[in-house]
Amino acid sequence: MRELRELWRDTRLVVFTAISAALYAAILVPFKVMPIIPGVTELRPANAVPVICSFLFGPAAAWGSAIGNLIGDLFGGIGPGDAFGFAGNFLYGLVPYRAWEAMGGGDPVPRSLGDWLRLLFVVLLAAAACALVVGWGLNLLGFVPFPVLGNVVLWNNLIAAGVLAPLTLRVLYPRVRSGGFLYFEMVSGRPRRARGQRLWLAGAALFALGGHLAGNLIYAGRWLPPWVAVFDVATPSRAFEVGVGLAPFIVGLFACVLLL
Amino acid sequence: MRAEMRVNLYIDRDTFLHRLHPQVKLGILAATFASIYAIDRPLLVAPAPVALGLLLFAAGAAGNARRFAPMLLAVPVATFTMWSLFYGYGANAAAAPPRSEAMEFAAAMALKLESFVLSSLLCLSITRVEEFTEALRGLGVPYRVSFTVAMAFRLVPLFLGSALSVVTAQRARGLDFSRGSVLARLRRYVPVIVPVFMGALRRADAMAMALEARGFGRRTRRASFVRSRLAPRDLVVGAALAAVVLAYLSAWALGYGRLGGGR
Numbered sequence: 338m339r340e341l342r343e344l345w346r347d348t349r350l351v352v353f354t355a356i357s358a359a360l361y362a363a364i365l366v367p368f369k370v371m372p373i374i375p376g377v378t379e380l381r382p383a384n385a386v387p388v389i390c391s392f393l394f395g396p397a398a399a400w401g402s403a404i405g406n407l408i409g410d411l412f413g414g415i416g417p418g419d420a421f422g423f424a425g426n427f428l429y430g431l432v433p434y435r436a437w438e439a440m441g442g443g444d445p446v447p448r449s450l451g452d453w454l455r456l457l458f459v460v461l462l463a464a465a466a467c468a469l470v471v472g473w474g475l476n477l478l479g480f481v482p483f484p485v486l487g488n489v490v491l492w493n494n495l496i497a498a499g500v501l502a503p504l505t506l507r508v509l510y511p512r513v514r515s516g517g518f519l520y521f522e523m524v525s526g527r528p529r530r531a532r533g534q535r536l537w538l539a540g541a542a543l544f545a546l547g548g549h550l551a552g553n554l555i556y557a558g559r560w561l562p563p564w565v566a567v568f569d570v571a572t573p574s575r576a577f578e579v580g581v582g583l584a585p586f587i588v589g590l591f592a593c594v595l596l597l
Numbered sequence: 598m599r600a601e602m603r604v605n606l607y608i609d610r611d612t613f614l615h616r617l618h619p620q621v622k623l624g625i626l627a628a629t630f631a632s633i634y635a636i637d638r639p640l641l642v643a644p645a646p647v648a649l650g651l652l653l654f655a656a657g658a659a660g661n662a663r664r665f666a667p668m669l670l671a672v673p674v675a676t677f678t679m680w681s682l683f684y685g686y687g688a689n690a691a692a693a694p695p696r697s698e699a700m701e702f703a704a705a706m707a708l709k710l711e712s713f714v715l716s717s718l719l720c721l722s723i724t725r726v727e728e729f730t731e732a733l734r735g736l737g738v739p740y741r742v743s744f745t746v747a748m749a750f751r752l753v754p755l756f757l758g759s760a761l762s763v764v765t766a767q768r769a770r771g772l773d774f775s776r777g778s779v780l781a782r783l784r785r786y787v788p789v790i791v792p793v794f795m796g797a798l799r800r801a802d803a804m805a806m807a808l809e810a811r812g813f814g815r816r817t818r819r820a821s822f823v824r825s826r827l828a829p830r831d832l833v834v835g836a837a838l839a840a841v842v843l844a845y846l847s848a849w850a851l852g853y854g855r856l857g858g859g860r
Contacts, residue, residue: 345741348814349805355745356797359752363760364790382786389794404749411721412606416713417630478634480706482683500783501790508791518798558687573685573694574702 338595340524341396341431349523350397357390357401357430362408384494385501387426388460391433392445392506393513395520402430418481421474428594429467429494432541433459434520435597439534446507456503464494465545466590472552473587477580479572483552491549540593548586555582605754606721610657614723618831619732621838622724625652628838629716632845636854639704641845646708649715658722665718672714673707680706698856726750731825740819752797760793 344350364383387402394401406426410419436459437445447453472487513519554560556575562582570577614622633645653662662669680703685694724732726747733743764774767788774785808814848854 345739348808349801351741351745351813352748352801352805352808355748355752356801358745358749359756360794360797362749362753363756364793382783382790385790389790400745401749404746408746408749408753411717415626415717415720416710417634480710482679482686485679485683496779497783500780501786504784504787505790505794508787509794512795513798516798518801556687558689571688571692573688573698574680574683575687 341399344396344400347523350394350520353394353397353518353520353523354401354404357386357394357398358403358405358408360390361386361402361405365405365409381493382497382501384497385505387430388433388463388498388502389505389509391430391463392437392502392510393519395434395524396431397520398434399427399431403427416480418475418478421471421477424474425467425470425490428470428590429463432463432466432594435594436462436538436541439538439597444510446510447503453503457499460498460502461495462542462545464491464498465549466541466594467494469545469548469552469583469590470587473548473579473583476552476556476574477576479574479576482575483556483579483583487549487552534597537593537597541590541597544586544590544593548583548590551586552579552583555579606658606661606718607725608656608658608661608722612656612723613830614652614656614719616828616830617723617834618825618827619724619728620735621831621834622720622728623732623736624835624838626716626720628842629712631842633709633712635849636709636845637702637705637856638854639701639708641848641854642705642708642712645712646715649712649719653715653719653722656719656723658719661718661722665714669711669714673711676710677703677707679703694856702856728825731821744813755800756793756797759796760789763789763792 344354361383364386365381386405387398390398390401403423403426406422407415407419410422433445437455440455440459445456447456468487468491471490472481472483475481475486476483514522517523551560551562555562555565555578561578564585565578565582568577568581572578629645629649633642636642650662653659681699684699684702688694729750730743730747733746734740768774772785772788774782776782777785845854
């Protein structure tokens with residue numbers, strides 16, 4: 338929590354936040370590899386940027402991807418749902434470096450099968466956290482059904498970051514380190530993490546992946562959480578069921594990631 | 598140049614809308630959301646996109662509307678299709694809403710999202726980055742955060758230009774971004790992303806030093822060249838926006854904007 342606040346006192350980290358945001362927005366706008374839902378979303382190489390920036394610039398990437406996504410949204414229609422886009426992308430930039438550190442840390446340049454699996458798990462966790470928050474928020478507002486947006490965001494982030502982040506980091510990471518631009522070098526060393534890091538990591542994974550599954554089941558009418566059933570309210574857009582049903586997963590996810 | 602054109606949507610005119618206080622301009626965005634959000638009847642939502650379209654023309658931003666024409670068409674079509682399929686999905690047969698209700702909800706949602714796109718387009722057409730930052734500060738956003746947003750806005754065309762140059766250079770070397778499987782196409786973006794990142798990092802250190810040299814790190818009160826004052830026209834427009842929001846909220850409270858099954 339503290340590093341997310343204290344970042345704003347360091348001019349270099351403020352600049353890296355702006356750079357992460359601008360890179361994300363700049364690559365978001367022109368590069369569309371393949372449309373997924375015409376006019377709504379497409380497979381975007383830019384979705385790898387928050388993950389790459391997270392490993393390089395730490396918390397600056399979290400604020401940067403949230404701001405970058407907001408700038409990108411301004412060009413595609415901003416609305417109340419963008420608050421959830423902000424929060425989801427904040428997690429997308431925050432989870433990778435924190436989860437990586439919790440899983441042992443080291444250079445995020447995969448050299449063995451174990452490294453690849455670790456990196457892909459981190460990308461999956463970040464993608465699922467972002468997809469859960471965005472999908473939940475937009476369904477809560479009644480704008481887009483969870484199974485559409487949640488799944489599209491998950492796969493979109495997972496494929497773009499899963500393919501591009503390892504390959505790009507292999508080239509970028511050593512260069513950025515030799516330039517002294519890595520977050521841990523800028524703040525003089527890796528901060529000591531709290532005990533029970535792996536427990537928080539397991540909790541984050543449980544809430545992110547479990548919440549995603551729950552969202553799909555609730556929307557399809559296959560599961561109604563008991564804390565929703567007590568209200569006896571049914572909405573045709575499933576805004577109430579998904580909104581209240583996933584709320585504990587969202588709270589748990591944020592708590593685990595912030596404590597990680 | 599192409600990049601600059603694609604990102605900067607501000608239209609330099611001296612219209613009534615351009616002269617509004619930055620916070621009133623953001624008020625147009627907020628009023629759009631607040632008024633139509635809870636309304637599910639397409640006929641009640643329809644005046645919002647029509648009014649915003651007219652304001653776009655009044656601001657001399659028809660060119661921006663033309664540039665965004667594919668999106669202005671695709672957003673309502675995709676939204677309508679999606680909600681006509683998903684509305685009431687998963688409900689048991691007895692509780693399923695009638696088909697006409699699904700169509701009405703889908704049409705209202707399509708118009709709502711179209712209104713959000715139009716209101717963003719209007720705001721970007723009449724608001725400079727400095728005004729946007731000033732409005733954020735006026736709303737209580739800390740100076741460093743609003744400065745970062747403004748800085749990111751300023752850097753986007755720069756990085757976009759550099760990315761497009763790299764793409765052109767790689768294409769000239771024979772790299773084809775449009776062929777092969779999705780994974781193969783994605784992988785070809787690595788030689789684009791790496792030089793863009795490195796170029797950005799080279800700027801970062803110089804920027805941080807320049808900011809420090811200008812006293813960015815000091816904790817004193819900030820001065821700004823942009824200082825807007827509220828004029829009578831701002832109060833009139835603000836009151837008009839509040840009246841519209843109030844009218845829509847009253848319509849909703851009286852049950853006019855709701856469909857049979859609720860939201």
